[in-house]
Amino acid sequence: MSRVSLFSAPFLLGFDAFEERFDRLAKATEGYPPYNIERTAVEGEGERYFIAIAVAGFARNDLEVIAEDNQLIVRGRQTEDGARQYLHRGIAARQFQRTFLLADGMRVEGAELKNGLLAITVYRPVTKPVARRIDITSIE
Known part of the structure; x- marks a missing residue:
């Protein structure tokens, strides 16, 4: 059975890549790390968005921010320190x-x-x- 999508309407041309991105984002529903998004309007100039992501425990070198193909991708990678011996470990080294x-x-x-x-x-x-205005040519 084929999947019918809003983006398959005949008047929406070239939105197939947008649909793929939207599907990918819908699957990424993990809540870690938490974040806020704040919007401020700059009169006559546009809008600014401030995204604050809680990354306690991550150093600058553990984080990567990439703007690619109409996406903002934020990655965090912590490495395990094998030399440490924990009596209790409640803070895991996570990737996101x-x-x-x-x-x-x-x-x-x-x-x-x-x-x-x-x-x-x-x-x-x-x-x-x-x-x-688009000029109309005539073919005879």
């Missing part, structure tokens, strides 16, 4: 990957690690609608 889908035109401006929070700034400038 958190993905955010970005709209067209959004730019990742930077990332900062401070007090156990990874703060990522994303900016969406105001875009003016573009309309152009």
Whole structure:
């Protein structure tokens, strides 16, 4: 049985890649690490988004932030220290990957690690609608 999707409507052309990304994001529902997203409007200039991800225990070199193909990918990898002997271990060395889908035109401006929070700034400038007349040619 074939799957019917909203994106398979005949008037939505070229959205198949968007549908694949959306499906991939829907499957990534793990709640670790927790995060906040805050939006502020910059009058006449656009919007800024601040993503704060709780990454306590991760050093700067353990984290990776990648903006690729309308996605923001944040990865964290901690390595086990075999020389340590724990009497109790309640804080595990975990790996994670958190993905955010970005709209067209959004730019990742930077990332900062401070007090156990990874703060990522994303900016969406105001875009003016573009309309152009398409010439019609005649084939005889």
